[in-house]
Amino acid sequence: MDFLRPASWEEALAAKAEHPTAVPIAGGTDVMVEINFDHRRPEYLLDLTRVGDLYEWEVGEDSVRLGASVPYTRIMENLRAELPGLALASHTVASPQIRNRGGVGGNLGTASPAGDAHPALLAAGAEVEAESVRGSRRIPIDAFYTGVKRNALAADELIRAVHINKADGPQQFSKVGTRNAMVIAVCAFGLALHPGTRTVRTGIGSAAPTPVRATVAEEFLGAALDEGGFWDSGRIIPPSVARQFAELCSAACNPIDDVRGTAGYRRHAVGVMARRTLMWTWESYRGTDRATEGAA
């Protein structure tokens, strides 16, 4: 196994172009586990820890450009206002030690349905900035996950950053695990209200072969809120609407039975989380400060 250590982004792109099978490693949360378990033995490891640019973020007018290696701890500490859903998700990643190392780039690179960041990225509506020696492109998050642990990256591409719109309304994230910390998601749910566009976006983790949105549920809720004039009145959402939203979120799942939980439980739990996060975000939206984070 060769260990490639580019000193700059350009060198990293060149190395990836030369060795398309090279596995990028930054925090090592996923890659090192796979190597230690002997699940994969890559020919080349492409160490990105010397590329300082990847550890930086910029807060722009409308969006945040989040470097691929910005550790979850930094997101929790510094981007809570701008990216509340992702900050809540970051809280649930593994242990403090791992949150100090791991970043969103790793979650995206692995593209496991259980990655904690995915539901928040889907709900917020992110774009992945991918780059190769051939050039740079932005991949909408909806088109990024292409299969179980597969993504839309070309073999010579690396993830440089993620662009996420700054929250224009409350966002929430919930994750079910069978212990109260340091647990891989049995299933997870992200919800973002977008009052600017009067839309709602969702993200579901660990309940389908890829992270998915509950688009039918989003459309149903969007229409219900619009037609009832809820965005303007700030009235309480009727339980029947919340219930149907929850059911549609459950229906968006395509889960499996595995050692962590049953398919039936996953569907059920996604529905409960959908209903609860809707209540929390809507309560925040109704609040005077129009907070960007549900009460958490």
Add this chain to the structure above:
Amino acid sequence: MRTNGTPTQLTQGSRTRGGIGESTLRPDGTLKVTGEFAYSSDMWHEDMLWGQILRSPVAHAEIVSIDTSEALATPGVYAVLTYDDLPTEVKHYGLEIQDTPVLAHGKVRHHGEPVAVVAADHPETARRAAAKIRVEYRELPVITDEASATAPDAVLVHENRTDHHASHVSHPNIVHRQPIIRGDVEEARRRADVIVEGEYVFGMQDQAFLGPESGLAVPAEDGGVDLYVATQWLHADLRQIAPVLGLPEEKVRMTLSGVGGAFGGREDLSMQIHACLLALRTGKPVKIVYNRFESFFGHVHRHPAKLYYEHGATKDGKLTHLKARIVLDGGAYASSSPAVVGNAASLGAGPYVVDDVDIEAVALYTNNPPCGAMRGFGAVQACFAYEAQMDKLAAKLDMDPVEFRRLNAMSQGAVMPTGQVVDSPAPVAELLRRVKAMPLPPEQQWLTAGEDADVRQLPGGLSNTTHGEGVVRGIGYAVGIKNVGFSEGFDDYSTAKVRMEVVGGEPVATVHTAMAEVGQGGVTVHAQIARTELGVAQVTIRPADTQVGSAGSTSASRQTYVTGGAVKNACELVRERVLELGRRRFGTYHPAWATAELLLEGGKVVTDGGEVLADLVDVLGDEAVEVEEEWRHRPTEPFDLRTGQGFGHVQYSFAAHRAVVEVDTELGLVKVIELACAQDVGKALNPLSVVGQIQGGTTQGLGVAVMEEIVVDPRTAKVRNPSFTDYLIPTILDTPTIPVDVLELADDHAPYGLRGAGEAPTLSSTPAVLAAIRDATGLELNRTPVRPEHLTGT
């Protein structure tokens, strides 16, 4: 030494500090917390090789062929051994029944069974070479439960059994069967006003110790081998290792190296023989360290169990009878299954007075992972069932569950279903009273001064699944009974060597035993005993090795009792000799040498009235006093194979818990808020250590209540979650406050009146949590661990 020999200062003797009853600090504590403690996996030797084990990928198969040629040809590989390379006729080992092949012979019986071993100059080379060994398997049907094990055409897991249990079991796939029959259940049933029945399932728990199996074998010039290893009982290992190597025991010198937890999982051999075989074959030191994945296959687990219980009671709440059947899955090899059966059966009625009892416990041979010793040892599974039954009976009688238990609680003088009279304090009712009397934790602790909920206080924790929605509190109680020490007539002795001499102008005691310090704090206690008995400040604890006699196993809550007893006994013998020496030297100078009760305190010989007769430095002079002596607790006897009657246990230990839980009833997530415990320990030699044991045992019981389970595929008998990714153990956020109330009611049969403490809290913790979850949800919950699916019906 002064020339005239007369003590010049007859001042008051100062009490020796750091003796028993004080919370002296453990010597390994700071090192472990700061990461400096050397564990067995940290050992290093110049020129050493790394051993790697090839394990079976299937649970039950004939081995058609093994081809090691490609592995052997790998550069850096020094040896590849299979069954055919074993040097002597002894090719099997086992704690009670020698049924476990050192390397698989013709057949594998469980997923992960060792098939071959490799030694190479780098661990990765060894791993890759092991992967190049070609083994052809012809798969056999798997035996996974009682029905498949005892079916008329069942494949026999072990053919041609000749062990001492083979003759009294009804099927060769049953390892051992122990009935306990007392009174007349049929007759007593007629007196019952209410009868409750239950069928309970206990999942497979793992010890999940943090330091994986590891050790270093160094070949010696005399043809022997020095083995440094983390284990629970050096001499039991030695007894099993030496014959396989074809060496006399004195040529296999074992030294305990740093142990990272045990909980029963190191009673059976793991890498010991393999490392020695490779070292002797290659002539080089060989180190073997399992990784976490391998560790899940490298030791036995707690027996999963199915338990069928029927209890009756009169309308005024008195138990009439108990009929129970306990089926333990022993997996592919016997390990300590027979003793686990004895415990489950003899303790199957719990700490209750019930005169008419019919209990049967069996352990099966299956193709599931081998199961054996784990903290609580058969008593844990039974406690889960009988405590659920107590709640059901109380509910049916419309009685308070604690009151119902207290009505039936045993006390000193009670007769066990084995006919054994409980001849020391058994404060069962008092323990229950105490946990019930403790103040309850405040409601809704997640509510904070601000508007936001503190999710850390809620089910789901930081995963942010509820801010109070769906959360219901529940409270549950449980109490348990555990035997202390090895039972059923086992010669359960320990050996201690104690030496006293003057070093650097100070009297110093040296304690040498073969006791495995696995984290329980035994070395701390030995130093305390030596200070108390010998009146010295300085005590040196020699490393545990096989150069001294056996200390028995660090299990069964027995080490403070038995090796502590041996150290106390050896100290007393040393003291007698020291006093003899004093009498010889100074007896003529003071009449008290001949007439008074003399003690050693504060480095001096004092009378029981406190008068100082001599400095120990002067008494000892240049002489060293040394004693090595075996010590035994009172003998026990086997249970009758037909009736289960017999004085089987040396001592009983009791703990009670009150669990307070909060359950998210919609998501099926549980937060244990508090687990209050009351336990009688006879005498707390080190109160801080005792509380640590109780809190640790309590947490291990919590683990198997809500998360810990090795999941075995019932179709293939393969383990599905052999890693800490999916075998979950409690984190600090899952661990509740654990208020502990320690009682000290002396057992007159035991040294200092102490009572083994390590296991009892592991028993009652689990059923208390389950009772609390039942209280919160109204669900029956006959299985542990409880999973979200069980709570949500999904």
